[in-house]
Amino acid sequence: MSTPQGKKKVIIDVDTGVDDAQAIMMALAAPNLDILAITCTHGNTSLDNACKNTLRVLKTCNREDIDVHRGCHEPMLRLTRRAGDFHGKDGLGDSPDPDAPGLDKLHKRRAVQTLIRTVKENPGEVTVVATGPLTNLACAAIQDQHFPKKLKALYIMGGNTESRGNTTACGEFNFVADPEAAYIVLDRFTCPIYITTWEFTCRNSLPWSFCDEWLAQDTHKARFMKKIYQHTMKMAKSSTYQKEVVEGPGFNTCDCYAMAAAIDESLVLETDEVAVTVELQGKYTRGMMVLDYIEVLKKERKAIILKKVDLVKFKQLLMNALK
Template identity: 70%
Template sequence: MKKLILDVDTGVDDAQAIMMALAAPDVEILGITCSHGNTTLDNACKNTLRVLKACNRLDIPVYRGCLEPLLGRKHHAGDFHGKDGLGDTPDPDAPGLELLQKEKAAKAIVQFVNQNPGEVTLVATAPLTNLALAVKLNPGFTKKLKALYIMGGNMESRGNTTVCGEFNFVADPEAAYIVLERYLCPTYIATWEFSCRNSLPWAFCDTWLKQGTDKSRFMEKIYAHTRKMVQTERYQKELVSGPGFNTCDTYATAAAIEDTLVTESEEVAVTVELDGTHTRGMMVLDYMGLLKKKHKVFIMKRVDLEKFKQLLINALK
């Protein structure tokens, strides 16, 4: 069994990623840690519990993490996923925050990894605040990580939040910088441009949501608001490769689940720009070797789209 920790800021995209991981037969989710990001921390926690309830998996422990970035001002995704992050489709019977673990997210991450050395893969689809705090608490634990998969950053300075910045990195640039400096385990990054270039046809999305299961009906309901947003002309123009169904967070999760999913990647040293009027939070790729960094990350370029589709289909069965 692959042992995963999911670090999320649960909006609709994280919900899709969580459900994909839950459906994988050879995956054990040790815990889910929540962060500020798409919505407020409390909403992210409530949404995570709600997704687990929809999948009948409230046995998985959920941990409250950081409610704000290390230094900068808060960024939320506005109404992109609805004010509550889950499509503004409230459930009167949703699980309450009393189900959260008493342990905090950063400490839980460290403990899971130390208890399972060399076995745990950490999948981060949120601002990286919890991960940065974890390595500050215990600098040595990252040596025991099997791998780190990140949805965030960009490889061509194309932004989706600022001119040159992707949301997760812009929401906490200092945390992203710390993680890319201090996590020296095998690291795989699904950037904004990568997810755009591997987007799927909207016809597939229709098929995906019409499976006639409780999970597909749940996803269709919570995704309706976001779908209207992403199908606007303005947003579709941002998608680098043209219109399509782009479920960003699931790419990093899918790659962590399926070893053969990524068909093309490149290995390069990276860092994060912390200054600059337009470039703060931008991921910088060091093709010239000027950073003198020994640790390099794998930047995903292409995936097997048929395998990716199947993972999405399985998530809603």
């Protein structure tokens, strides 16, 4: 199937918890995106749950025409991490749906092979939006050395700029969940890499009053989101979580910032370009993103770190997602 002229070819790589669901729904509502596939990975919840959750979101949005592919079920090295306390054990707020699609609805081709094949067939045309640990992308780069060179762009939600962690003292969840994968992706990919970090999303969080307005829309999608978001909202409003937020409590849908930037480039108002890597050895800093402003790393390629976005446009994309 050919992509309509003027549309961006996109693959979404997710570990579908509540915020990934929000980002997927934002992408589905964007008329300028042609979603070629959704690839799933471990992270917020188990791989099976991430796959089931993705299928459930697509059914809710009446977009079961989009193929979903099973990816990596664990990080490249060391222990698996989960975010069950925040997103619920199942990743979608522990609000099961007995009529949700089963794993038999998954495409038979695995995620890594899908990434390699799709990009090979569309060199220089495919943008990947990655909102979970980067294991699938790293494995694709290892299996096909040409893969990182053929992407049009990569948008990542992950990492941090000031060593403020939300999982470890200095680490953001997606990078901490697979530091080696994050290291490989930031080291080998030659396409433009746009990164929305933990601190950035915190500083651009929205008032809870907007969240109430967002969820109050009289649509099936809004009722679905309100149901799966109850657990996460309770956690996000707790005093413990609020202490982690860099500049005050608020509605922070982390993954949607990366998706919004991929949908509408004009939404990005300010960026910083700097060479980056990931710490792999530190006792307290393993998984932390390192920014090399004094060019010790001697890297020619710089990452594009988002600093400021148009929140009016961002809010509109969120509202559109649940219409």
